[in-house]
Amino acid sequence: MTPETENAFAAIRREYGAESLRRVEMMLQPGAGSARHPLQRGAKWILPGLSETPWHDPHGHPELAPVVEAFEAAHPAIKEEVTAAWAGRRELFSDYEHYLTRQQDWQALHLYRAGTLVEESAATVPTAYGVLDAFAVRTGKICPLLECHFSTLLPGAVISPHCDLWNFSINLHLAVDIPDGCSIAVAGEKRTWEEGKCLLFDYSFEHEARNEGDRPRTCLLVDLWHPGTSIPERRALTVLITEIRRLMGD
Incomplete structure (x- = not known):
């Protein structure tokens, strides 16, 4: 860790207690990457002690x-x-740039990006923008390291199996417009979206999606803090990943 990160961690420990960042410290120890579910093997960081559950009940976390x-x-x-x-x-809308790929048949309209709301979206999609702001941003439930966007998969689009970077955030999908022939699989379990309803899953597990329908599939994707993380852990993880990205020039 850099001196800046160490100083920030020390301040968090003073406020919340010496053991408040124990799991974050365990995650950073050499060899910690081997302590994970086999279907999380492609993730970079696994915070220990979080539920090894790929699919979550969207209404199951208070x-x-x-x-x-x-x-x-x-x-x-x-x-x-x-x-x-x-x-x-x-x-x-623009080609979605995932950290692994960029796809022209995967289009995105962002509402939250780079740690802040995309103000230009307020005039275009005011309802989603307002709900996101009131219920996720102002309440601190959104993970500021990631984003929220409308994800539109064109007919024939396939998102290949992959793991995202970590398990300490969780992905919420609101099914906005869902044609027949669309599916998502997480840890080998295939499901479909139900229009107007949400799915919630841990995307550190291997997952994939496809649109085999005849028109675009649109979901609203929201990256939220995993409900198993604590406030001091969230603060520390935000500092840590922000510093790593700065050093990598991202």
Whole structure:
């Protein structure tokens, strides 16, 4: 760790106690990468002690349930707004740049990125923007290291099996517009989206998605803190990953 990271960790320990960052420290120990589920082998960091559950009940975590309920209740308006944006403001969507790949048949309209809300999206998709701000950003449930975006897979698009970088955030999908022939698999378990409902999964497990339908599939993806993480851990992880990215020039 850099001196800046060590100083930040020390300040967090003073505030929350000497053992408050024990799991983060364990994650950073040499050899820690071997202590994981086999289907998390492609993830870079695994915070120990979190549930080894690929799929989660979207309504099963008291911390996250208000976010899920708010997005599901707002689905009709969200679908109307993003459909209008896709039809009339296509230039607002861009090729999605995952850390592993960039795909032209995977289009994204961002609401939150680089640790802040994308203000330009407020005028285009105001309902989703407002729900995100009120229920995820202001409440500190969004993981500021990642993002929120409308994810549109064009017909024939395939997202190949992969693991994301870590397990201390969790991925929420609001099914906005779902044609027949679309599916997602996490840790080998295949599911489909139900329009207007949310899915919640740990994307440190290997996962893939495809659109075998005849029109675009759109979901709203929100990167939230894993409910098994503590406030001091979240603070430390934010400092740690931000510093790593700075050093890597990302």
